[in-house]
Amino acid sequence: MYKRLELHNHTNESDAVFTCKELTDFMVADHVDAFALTDHNTISGHYKIENYLKEHPQPIAFIPGMEYTTYYGHILCLNLTEYVPWENINKHKPELLFQAAREKGALVGVAHPYSFGWPFAQGCRFEMTITDYSCCDFIEIFNNPEPLHEVNEKGVKLWEDLVLSGEKLAATCGMDLHGNSSLHGHYSTYILGEPDGDVCHELSDAIHNQRTWVCKGPLLEVHNDGEALTFTIHQTGKPGYEPLAEDDYKITLRTKDQVITCNVSARIPLTSFADHAIIIPMLFEKETIIENLVCTSPVILL
Template identity: 60%
Template sequence: MYKRLELHNHTTESDGSLTPAALIDFLQKDKVDAFAITDHNTISGHGKIKEFLIKNSSPISCIYGMEYTTYYGHILCFNLTEYVPWENINIHKPELLFAAAREKGALVGVAHPFSYGHPFARGCRFDMEIHDFNSFDFIEIFNNLEPLHEVNERGLIWWEELVLKGYPLAFTCGMDLHGSWDMSNHYATYIEGTLDGDISEELETAIRHQRTWISRGPLLVAAVEKEKEDITFTIADTGKPGYLHEDSDPYYLSIRTKKGILTKEISVRIPAVVTLKELEYEPILLPKLYHKDTRIENLIAVAPAIKL
């Protein structure tokens, strides 16, 4: 099964307007399977959320984390169960903090890397100089309420360029919730899991193996058949509330490689088959799903990178 995750959320423990209990209630009503608590520079909400979930036998799962919020950029951490000090953050060596968080078992990622910075929102843009792109685990390629072209499209392209260079980076997205905001037709992160699976372990597996999806509604799923030298792409419904799509609008499959982009029409009823020959036997493929046309405004889903 595919699980919908909301991986960037704040409460009254930092600068959000929802208490931990209110955040849980809000996300459950929107049919979220699991969420991350990522308050700014504090894990004070962890205990309150654990207590609430146990007391109320809530079906939703929590991924415990934090957002390191500095003057040089924001760093998301998932599965961070112990506060890691960051007072000596170095704009020229973010790898030091990446390593410290990873040593505690955390998954480490760059949040909204191209967000507006000074003078609009000092510190939101990621201005740290990364020298080792193997030193962290993922990039938040879409922060839903940020500008599409100036911020999110640049984040997507940055991730694509790094993966095409061979770096094993996963991607996520987030609402960056600070209140009861409308999540209709926005991107959510999806991973594979089981009904009673441990969400922290499932997220760890997904990010370590670059098996995350983001989507506003349906997922783009690939099945590689190396013996036949082809890949079959299908569209899987997630039932995400608020997804908007007209039946008359065609879907398009787009696959980016180092050599270019291949585009094919695809249907929810008829899979699209792509041969490795069409892709010039490129070893890394980056599939995306669009509707109407392949402008960024009509991007529906980003699928995991395919490495042949």
């Protein structure tokens, strides 16, 4: 089954309005399968949500996390179960913190890399120098409240360029939720999992294998029979999305130096990709422009 995840959320344990209980209830009401708590520089809310779910069982899973909030950028950690000190953060070698968090079992990613920084929001833009992306697990390509062209489109392009250059990075998104905002019409992260599966383990497997979907509702499934790629669309029923007819969707298959555009019904021979081993599939509504992007699909390795 596909699981819908909301991976970037805050409570009044840091700078948001929601209590831990209110955030949990908010996510349950929108039929989210699992959500993360990523408060700024604190994990104090973890035990509150865990205790609340233990005492009041809900049809939702919890992912512990934290957002390291520095003057040089924000680092999103998922599956982080204990606080990792970061007082000696090095702008020119953030890998030191990445590795320290990973040693505790965390997934480490760059949050909203092109967010507005100084003088609007000091530190929100990622200005650290990463020289070894093997220490990083994912890029938050859509931070939903941020402007499309000025911030999120650049985040998508960064992730594409890194993946097509050979870096093994997954794509995620988040609401960066600080209050009672609608989740409708925004991107969520989806992964495959079992009905009673451990979502933290499933998320780890999905990110390590670049098997995440970032979408508004329809998931693009790509099938490889050894000779060609074919496609199907799975409508998730995400609240706030109205499905289109299959003919109204377009697909792009991006490699390092070519883009193939096709319909959902197409069959694309593998020979179309020459020597390219990495393909990024994306699903659009009608036209292949960033405003119409509804799903990034898992990276294909031929």
